[in-house]
Amino acid sequence: MRPEEGRTAEKSRRRLTRTLTFWLRPAFALGCFARFQRIAGFDRSMALASSSLTALVPVAIIGGTVLSSLTNSDAADRIISRYGLSGAGADAVRSLFSPAESSTSVGVFGVLFLVISALSFTRALQRLFEQAWELKPLSVRNTRNGLWWLLSGGVFVLATGWLYAALGETRRGLVATICETPLSAVFLIWSGYLLSARRVGWKDLVPFGVTAAVATAFYSWGTALYLPRLFNTSAERYGVVGAVFALISALFGVMLVVVGSAALGREVADELTRIAQGQRTPDDEVRRQWDSVVEQSLSRWRKVRRQVGRHRPGEPPDEPPDEPPDEEDGAG
Numbered sequence: 001m002r003p004e005e006g007r008t009a010e011k012s013r014r015r016l017t018r019t020l021t022f023w024l025r026p027a028f029a030l031g032c033f034a035r036f037q038r039i040a041g042f043d044r045s046m047a048l049a050s051s052s053l054t055a056l057v058p059v060a061i062i063g064g065t066v067l068s069s070l071t072n073s074d075a076a077d078r079i080i081s082r083y084g085l086s087g088a089g090a091d092a093v094r095s096l097f098s099p100a101e102s103s104t105s106v107g108v109f110g111v112l113f114l115v116i117s118a119l120s121f122t123r124a125l126q127r128l129f130e131q132a133w134e135l136k137p138l139s140v141r142n143t144r145n146g147l148w149w150l151l152s153g154g155v156f157v158l159a160t161g162w163l164y165a166a167l168g169e170t171r172r173g174l175v176a177t178i179c180e181t182p183l184s185a186v187f188l189i190w191s192g193y194l195l196s197a198r199r200v201g202w203k204d205l206v207p208f209g210v211t212a213a214v215a216t217a218f219y220s221w222g223t224a225l226y227l228p229r230l231f232n233t234s235a236e237r238y239g240v241v242g243a244v245f246a247l248i249s250a251l252f253g254v255m256l257v258v259v260g261s262a263a264l265g266r267e268v269a270d271e272l273t274r275i276a277q278g279q280r281t282p283d284d285e286v287r288r289q290w291d292s293v294v295e296q297s298l299s300r301w302r303k304v305r306r307q308v309g310r311h312r313p314g315e316p317p318d319e320p321p322d323e324p325p326d327e328e329d330g331a332g
Contacts, residue, residue: 026293028267035263039131041256048128048255051121053248057096058114082164083224089231092243122146126195132262133200145194152194156187177221185213188258207272208265215257223250 076097080090123139123146130137160180167176189209193202227250234242 023268028271032264032267035132035267036260039128039259039263041259041263044124044128044131045252045256045259048121048124048259049248049251051117051124052251052255053244055114055117055121056247056251058117078161083227083231085228085231087232088235089228089243089246092231092235092240095240096243118150119143119146122149122195125149125191128259128262129192129196129200132266133196133204135196135199138197142195142197145197149191149194152187152190156183159183174221177217180220181213181217184216185209188212192262204269204273205265207268208262211265211268212258212261215261216254219253219257223253 076094079085079093079097085093123142126142126146127137129135160183163180163183164176167179186209189202189205192200192205192208227246230246230249231243234246236242238245
């Protein structure tokens with residue numbers, strides 16, 4: 001290797017190291033954690049999971065009824081095939097998602113309830129973007145964009161369903177999950193752009209979309225391995241209600257990934273904006289932050305060791321210092 005090539009490789013390694021330590025610096029991690037707390041991450045995840053469950057069950061039942069009239073399978077069969085369910089878990093899913101009758105008629109109140117529950121989920125997701133990007137709430141005034149999002153979400157579900165139908169059997173759906181990731185990133189970016197009423201630019205949503213898509217892909221692949229056991233165990237204990245427990249647990253995990261990605265994506269977008277404006281944090285400041293964290297950790301560790309050493313068994317406790325006499329006692 002020539003000296004010039006060696007120096008170039010060394011510079012590339014240093015640049016990579018500086019980039020990694022920059023994004024892993026304590027100030028950035030604490031900023032992401034503070035952002036997650038400000039949007040009440042766990043409460044927001046549970047609210048999204050509950051809203052999605054309320055909207056998912058009637059949509060799956062009605063969609064499965066229409067699907068069964070066109071093909072030989074319904075929504076329950078697709079879920080069972082997707083996650084490889086069997087036994088009590090498969091029976092509970094059939095009881096939950098398969099219609100009691102073969103009729104495909106849907107009443108006016110059924111359609112109205114379906115639209116209201118679906119729009120409730122879109123507003124919950126809309127509030128996530130409004131809180132993460134500190135926007136003024138629009139509530140029901142953004143209903144039109146919510147309806148457009150539901151339409152695009154239906155197209156996304158059909159596209160991903162086709163992917164898993166074509167590639168789902170290869171290595172437990174790993175190939176389908178990898179192919180789904182770019183599509184999920186585009187859909188998530190579009191979701192933030194549309195549900196925020198275009199108040200957040202799509203470039204600012206790219207970190208969120210990429211992070212959420214990759215994290216969701218890992219979660220989806222892991223869930224495909226663990227969810228059958230969860231469904232079977234819950235269904236054996238609680239019946240159909242157990243399937244609901246397992247489903248809302250899986251949905252809570254998905255929404256927690258999305259909410260955490262929103263907090264992380266907002267901080268990354270802000271950091272990239274500051275870098276573009278020439279406000280990048282110097283490398284020595286990043287090093288000072290890590291040195292400060294290490295020093296504080298060592299100081300706390302030494303303090304704990306001293307406290308433990310003072311109260312070891314067999315050793316008398318430290319005598320309290322003598323108190324000075326009161327003025328009145330001295331005067332007397």
